Amino acid sequence: MTKRALIHVEDTDGIVEFAQYLTASGWTILTANKTEELLRKNHVPVTREMALSADIAYAHDISKVITSIVSTSLNSEVSFNQSSELIDGNIYIVCINMDPFYYMDSQRFDIKTCDYRISSILRYAFYNHENVLVLTDPADYKEAMIQLKTDNITPEFRTYIAQKALNLVAAYDAGVAGSLKYNTSQKKYFPTFACYPLKFQSLLKHGTNKQQSAAFYRLPEEKEYSSFANCNYTDLDYALFKDISLSWEILNNLYSNLKTQFTVPSTNVDNYDFTTQFTPLAGTVFTFAIKFGNILGASIATNIVDSYAKTYIYDTQHVEDAILGCSAVIDQNAATKIMEGKFIAIVAPDFTDDAKKIFAQNKNLKLIYSTKQNRSDFEARFVFGGFLIQTNERSLFDHWYIKTKNRPSQIKSDELAFGMLLALKTRSYSAILIKQNAVVGISQGCPSMEKALGEVHYHVTSTTIMHNGNADFNPTDNPIADVLVCDEKIRFGEEIIRLVNLGLSTIIETGGSVDDKELIDFCEEHNVSLIFTGMSHISL
Structure with missing residues (x-):
């Protein structure tokens, strides 16, 4: 009787050596397409299995292959080295792998490119893994050859490689489902099950501390x-x-x-609507x-x-x-x-x-x-008992509400955009001081905005002293900072007064505090432009 192995791989690492071992041991290899080309090129005798062919006309033949896999039965007393005792027509080894994908660009995804014949074979091979050796990871070929050679395939090894097979099928299906989601008008909605084909990439040197372990997984498309x-x-x-x-x-x-021209709808203190334009960088x-x-x-x-x-x-x-x-x-x-x-x-x-x-x-x-742009729509983290996920924060502003008669100049408007760009990725609560398109003071990860304003004042004054060698400031002739960017609403108090006394001329914040009127009156009195955005940029 014939010992038959089905081989169809996209990851070709080690497959030639494994196939050479099988044929030398009397196995018949069933394959097609690029795997067949590779093996024939390396003088490995193979038999073409039309069910694996790219020709859709033979797609119905896949049922015959699946039937052979499901009906394969291996008596515990039967040896692979005694082929006369094996049942003809059965498939005892399935060696298949495919690359999961996850396309976040609907124009790149074509459902017709998904070969569910291959994933179906793997699924049924897993179902009968007690009788079928199902290999998907090239790292397991060596151990498989050893156990085949010694005629001692352990149940533990069968189970170990079987779970890898089902893991690959799950990743492939998750990638197809996720890619298909981007072809619908509801692609921004959260799926019922959060399944992403994240593939192990590498171990890291260590975790945050040396006693911790860490690894990196990534989406296939992110290559x-x-x-x-x-x-x-x-x-x-x-x-x-x-x-x-x-x-x-x-x-x-x-x-x-910021690299291209962008605008934001704006409303001034007289309720006049206009558009604020920003200078491309x-x-x-x-x-x-x-x-x-x-x-x-x-x-x-x-x-x-x-x-x-x-x-x-x-x-x-x-x-x-x-x-x-x-x-x-x-x-x-x-x-x-x-x-x-x-x-x-x-x-x-x-x-x-x-x-x-x-x-x-x-x-x-x-x-x-870093040459490519991240296009992920979500950010996530593991928490106790589950997985938190939210849409990515990318929008700097939806609207500007200018609360003072004095509007910010073009230069100040551009600095506000620059500061808010940083605030998007700064741990909250944060306050950022900008002068001539450079950060001169920053506070981040504070428990309150009042604390953030106090710390940014300390930061900018201590930095100025460090570089100037003294504390003699002349904010009228040479302001220490031009603009203040806050990621949340602020309250009027001593912290704001101290910052304005450093020469601050423009403030942007969320707005909506109980002290808004006092802050507006103070800014109007001191010729400071004040802009509310109506949106916070809290970042953890």
Whole structure:
């Protein structure tokens, strides 16, 4: 009788060696399409199984294959090395894998490309895994050969590889369902079951702390949109990985919101409706520094060196192993300057060869390429007993309500947009002070907005003293800050008065506080532009 194995793989790692072993051991291999081409090219004798053919005319033959798999029965006393005792027509080995996908672009998804014949075979092979050896992971081929050779296939191994098969089928089905969702008008709605074909990518160096373990899983489609291209994951710990990911998200928000012309509907104090236009940032460079999810500094300038110089204003003597993000290709001149900093990673679209040579002097410095845009609609986290998911926060403003007679200038409006871009990814409550398109003060992760305003005042004054060497400010001639950006509503109090006394000329916040009228009157009296957005940007 014939020992038959069905092979159809997209991941071809190790398959030639495994097939060569099978044929040398007297097995007949059933296959088709690219797997058949690969095996024949490597002189492995095979039999074409038309049910696996790409020709839809043979699709009905799949029922015969499934029947053979389901009806396969292996007596515990029968040996694979005694083929005369095996039942002819049965399939004792199913070696199949396919790549799950998850298309968030409806134009790229075609339901006709989904080959449910293959996933159906796997499902039925799992059903009969006590009699059928079902392999989907190339990492298991070696152990399978050992157990076949010794004629001792253990129940534990059968169960182990069977659960992998069902796991692959579940991932494939989840990818199809998720991709199909993006072809409907209700793609923004939450599915009944949150199923995503997240595939194990790599172990990380360790968790947030050395005693913790960590790994990275990602969606199949994100191979094309990964911010971690050409990166050795085992060199990254969990905290560093999160900071790199945050850097990538900030760069994506910049590209999405500020690189092209955008507008926001606005209403002035006289209820006159108009449109506020923002200056596109094409031709400028955006840099920022991050440590443990905290934004340390950020700036926009006409070149990398100037932008970096205005970013690098924080307590650089005591803060080490920060991450630098940059929206432009880093060249030799910029690399020379950046090497003065104590960075552990740099996230940028690319690096010139000369820049790479300079950065290579620091063996611990990691260069992360971020060239594609993240298009995920959701963000999520595991919580006790479940999985929290929400839509991503991308919109800077829905509407501007200008509450003072004095409108912000074009320059100030652009600075407000820049500050709110940072507030989207800053832990709440936060307050950000901007001057000449650079962060001069920032507070984040505060328990209240009052605390955030107090801390940002302390930050900007201490930073100014650190760089100027004294506390003699002249806010009239040289304001310490131009604009204040808040991620929530604020109350009028001593904190606002102190900030305005530093020369502050524009404030943007959510609005809706019991002290709104007092704040409006104060801003009107001190010629400060005040804008309410009507939307908060709380970030955890």
